[in-house]
Amino acid sequence: MSLYPSLEDLKVDNVIQAQTAFSANPANPAILSEASAPISQDGNLYPKLYPELSQYMGLSLNEEEIHVNMALVPGAPSQGVVARPSSMVIKQGIREVILCKDQDGKIGLRLKSIDNGIFVQLVQANSPSSLVGLRFGDQVLQINGKNCAGWSSDRAHKVLKQAFGEKITMTIRDRPFERTITMHKDSTGHLDGSHHS
Template sequence: LYPSLDDYMGLSLTPEEVRANMPQVLEPPPSQAVVARPAGTVVTAPITGNSVQGVVGLQRAEIKQGVRQLVCCKDGNGKIGLRVRHVNKGVFVAFVHKDSPAALAGLRFGDQILQINEEVVAGWDMEKTMKYLKKCPPDRIIFAVRDRPFERTITMQKDSSNHIGFVFKNGKITAIAKDTSAARNGVLIEHQLIEVNGQNVVGLKDKEIAEIIAAGGPTVTITIMPTYVYNHIVKNMADSLVKKMMDHSIPDL
């Protein structure tokens, strides 16, 4: 079915001709070949991490592509425990009350709401969205949600001193240490810590965030968002409300 390649399109491709003209093709690599490696110990955190705890943290933090559907209901007071903000003509989750129907349904800070009960909300502001939610039936509210489009996750490995290499103040990353896992894995300043190992840390004190990082094992996955976007989403929300009433539960897998 196929012509011989010894003489194909006028080219002589016999082993002898190949050896004479392209010796590197047939020569096996030397048995003691030296592979170039970067100097020093450079460790980039693997995607899945090295520990079971690290893997679980990454799975909880994973930002899934595409759109997901969530079904929610109202509580006895007719509320779902949700606040939104509009950003660039989109509607985003700004606050999820702990132990609320919204939290139980799986809505997370930074989620983009695309539809509510098949009604497209693009271009709606906060007031229109909240008014529409109040009019929704109490027993079934269907959200079409895009998973945290302004956020990204980064997995890092702690060094021998149990550090990952960045400094934060009020949840905002302000400095990156040179030659650390944070630097090698692309952590940026002027970004806000949103989650650590999938747990929402918005509104928590720096000490509390540091404790979560310390307890996270050798592999830590953080979820971050540009600070200017974060500030717009949380604008006009009282710090006390965010710190005391925000859902900080650990997501189920």
């Protein structure tokens, strides 16, 4: 499952994947026009499909700049560092989940409107919502392609109740308000905490 830093990144990636899949299928007829740019043999569609993105928000996004600025820098091996358990790692990202209603027509989810956003308030165990990985505190950005910003809890529940039971698509931001506090006890018994946001 992919995580994206913003809703726009998720949508752009979906469009690029759809265009790539369409052009890779030999059964699809080629659409030629005089204004179309020739596609290079290296398979790099990004600069051809979206030439205006090469100067996105004043950033130079050509291939040379990306390779220069994204070069891997070798680091010194660290000794004595204890890795945190993976369940404590916060992955702030946006993902898309697809779920369906159970035999009772329910998805096992209660939503709450907080500060013009819709958040997961309750996920019932072994429900369709729990099976796709929804958790308390996740923010619902879209339901079936409709933006949820400014919705009330009642409106969100009404949209879910009226949704087609076989496929409900939700765009989720993973726990945007989640924080991790790690406590350490030294040899003298004193506690020290560190805050990770």
